[in-house]
Amino acid sequence: MLATLLIALGCGHGAGGDRAAPAAKPADPAVAPTAAGTLRGVVADDHRLFAGIPYAAPPVGPLRWHAPEPVAPWPGVRDATRYGPRCMQELGGDLELGRQTDEDCLNLNVWTPRSASDRKLPVMVWIHGGAFVNGSGRIYDARRMVARGDIVVVTINYRLGALGFLAHPSLGPPGQVGNYGLEDQQAALRWVHDNIAAFGGDPGKVTIAGESAGGMSVCDHLVAPGSKGLFRAAIIQSGPCQAQARLPVAQARSIDYAAGFGCADPATAARCLRALPADKLRKPVWFYGIGDDQLTGPVTGSQTLPTDPVAVIDEGRAEHVPVLIGTTRDEFTLFVGMQYVRDGKRYTPADYPRLLSATFGEHAPAVARHYPLSNFPSVPVAISTAVTDGVFACIGDRLAHSLARDDGGAVYSYEFNDRNAPAPEPLRTLPFPVGASHSLELRYLFDTGGAPALDPAQLRLSEQMIDYWTAFVRTGDPAASGQPEWKDLAAGNAVMSLQPDGSRMVGDFAQEHQCGFWAGLR
Template sequence: MAHVSVPGRALCILSIAVLTVVLAACTRSHGGAPPPAPADPALVQTVAGTVRGVVGDDHRLFAGIPYAAPPVGPLRWQPPQPALPWPGVRDATRYGPRCLQDLGGDLELGRQTDEDCLTLNVWTPAPPADLLKPVMVWIHGGSFVNGSGRVYDARRLVARGDIVVVTLNYRLGTLGFLAHPALGPPGAVGNYGLSDQQAALQWVRDNIESFGGDPDRVTLAGESAGGMSVCDHLVAPGSEGLFAAAVIQSAPCRAQAALPVAAARSIDYAAGLGCADPASAADCLRALPADRLREPVKFTSIGEDELSGPVTGTEVLPVDPMTAIREGRAARVPVLIGTTRDEFTLFVGLQYLREEANYTPQDYPRLLELTFGDDAATVAAHYPLDRYGGVPLAYSAAVTDSAFSCPAEDIADSLTARGVADDAARGGADDAVYFYEFDDPDAPAPEPLRTLPFPVGASHSLELRYLFDVGGAPPMDSAQARLSDQMIDYWSEFVKTGAPGRAGGADWPDVATSDRVMSLQPDGNRLIADFADVHQCRFWASLS
């Protein structure tokens, strides 16, 4: 595919607030009985100590539980260490602070950020439970530079879906991904944020049964940067066996930064902070006040600017995930993957709102050249302004198709090819792939996005409020509320069984048995056969 340069500052303000163990059998069975329930359902014993959460009519919430030691002082830029035990009962009624991030991109209205941030939140159905519940571990988006697990209120998902949901924080930006060679042995630097996610999965393996969750039925899920993280874990050696299924939402699982590039940029970043001497750089960096590290190190090519992100060629992520997926080296687990119909309108809209853009027809060639380089004229011929109704929508369609829709189809096809011949020989698949497109053109959006001179439609992140209560937008109408229930049914059935089935109102076949895509729409879900044609995937493949 042609190189796509997505406007970076927009991606820096991603979706989140605008808005396992290997399978025991080919079809996952229900887990065993949970441990004896305590007299007080608000109390749960973890490996590190007892926590007290909140018990509602239809759910329980245990918030702000440490899953690793505070990554401060000498533990800054070190792999996560086990959580420190605590005496007595720890209050788990309030969320922990967000991980340190640039407050210039703060979409959570000034909520606390801190370097000591490695906590998670456990949502469960209301007790009692006769059997252990399947678990979904959710990784938040935010372009690896902002966001937190607290945004995702999972009450409806656990109550209606009858599953356990875990949301988590992980180190972001410079603290999560700086790859300075002075920080550790060769190959052992960078990717601290990904290591945090692995530590959270290990915590789930060791503790979730006490909350009524089944450690043998863990689905790893995420959207945008969270979905990109899931792609990484599908190929990361340290993630093997920690989850039994995966959900990838709106994630352009593109090539990650290579270690030599990330190391060079990290050295420049450290020098800018006064830590240029290689012999003392590590001590110098660890002595800096945390506030001086809010600006993310920039080495990942995802836009006009460059941002933080995972690093390949390291112990945590030895190979680029897309390369490994295409070569059939991804984990053999069921995968649910998809995109929204109009992904990129969000980012163009944010540019308008910041008064950085007011695109006219004269701007279109420049935008395409900036984004697609030598292929700009060819892209313009396939995305003419008169077909799409102006620059914002034509440009959004081109980037949606090239950076989201068609790459997602490529991932789905590559994952499906992991072992089709083997599956046919043994008469069943435990690694089926299910593909969707969220297509509600009137999806509730935050007020600023509703004032733009063009419709954002089914934009990036707007499907999240159909699964979680994320706030900040008008209520759904009755048809949208029905779609929300159906999506929760599909997702929770996938978490339970590894297949969405027909829980959401229409039978959903896997990619290997049907070339059609599940289109999620308020007026009824349906299988569509023209996804690749609508998004011009053959055209984008020709530019590879």
């Protein structure tokens, strides 16, 4: 959800697939051939960047709410020195200062080391967060990661909000509506498989990675039939993987959404919706609630995502690949803080039962007894602690252990625990501590701009995290020379606590976050 603050292996098919192989790499490191045409990017002292590369046809007109189609070839050399448009999203409070958004937004960015053009390097495909309603790949400057870690990084855009996930039954055959944004991600992965060798990347060594909505997307790709074979490892950062809407719920909400635009007649709804100006569709359709926050996003029980990913992972039926998975120590303080700053919400003790009920439903009374308000200095701290534990930390711990039971690759679990991590300016004035909140680990991996600079100890932690992450991308194991040993879960049920005063393996994560209690509520 960083954007809220700042605002493979397999056969190619569909968008980016079934194309001729790119031509031989030219000598000029600023030039790269792809199946659709030649690109000219930027070459700097320590990296190369090819930006705004279209990976699918513009999803406009009859292709609105349609699976992504192949991009049309272009003549000559296409400029790839500037980022492409972000996907359509609400602009209120947009800290990206209203930079261009467009319905024609299916583009990606390729970051490589300076000398990558003649090598085959492992690849990380980064899926941005933002509750599936905002954000873009341009936020994540990966120059430090590619230069220090000697990997290729691809950051992608995908359709968001109503344009990405509206599940109105008139838009397609039964069970084939919604999930257009998830299909975009699959199209981007196929593009990587077909084209990344021209940038010095190895299509057989692709790791998918993401945070928040991006982390949830990675969970989905672990179980989605159309994602099989497109990656060999996965990184899940702060992904609330259980926050998926079932198809009947998503369809009902989508019907109500369409009716609000005068598109209530089932016989004409699809034509009516596709005739609406894109600007009218910036408003998201909401499928799932966590407290006073709402999500849209992937729909289960559909052709693209037949089954809830948490259930599939629990049953040991997810893709068997190495996984690096974790959360931050104080996940939900970000959301409560944004409600305080952005919406002016000042929670009182009378609000606590409602907030618990909005998130935990029938289990709210039990949660209230286990997290009594009297144990906390304020309502924001109480609700943040309960949601951090119940929605993020213990779900992540449960998934990690379920994945570790598989006969696939090892699972490496972490907690980002710098409780003095720099936060964006609006959150530095809150009357409660932000701590190691949701998304604050991202600027230790990428240059995301904003917020105070990291201090020397935090810079060392940043370098350590980049070493761990890129080692995992290279080998499926975060073992990094000169850094503390990171053991997989099978080696002792321990979690790597990432701290500026010295990262180390800890064995009390589940006790700290009350995971025994949460397991009893399932």
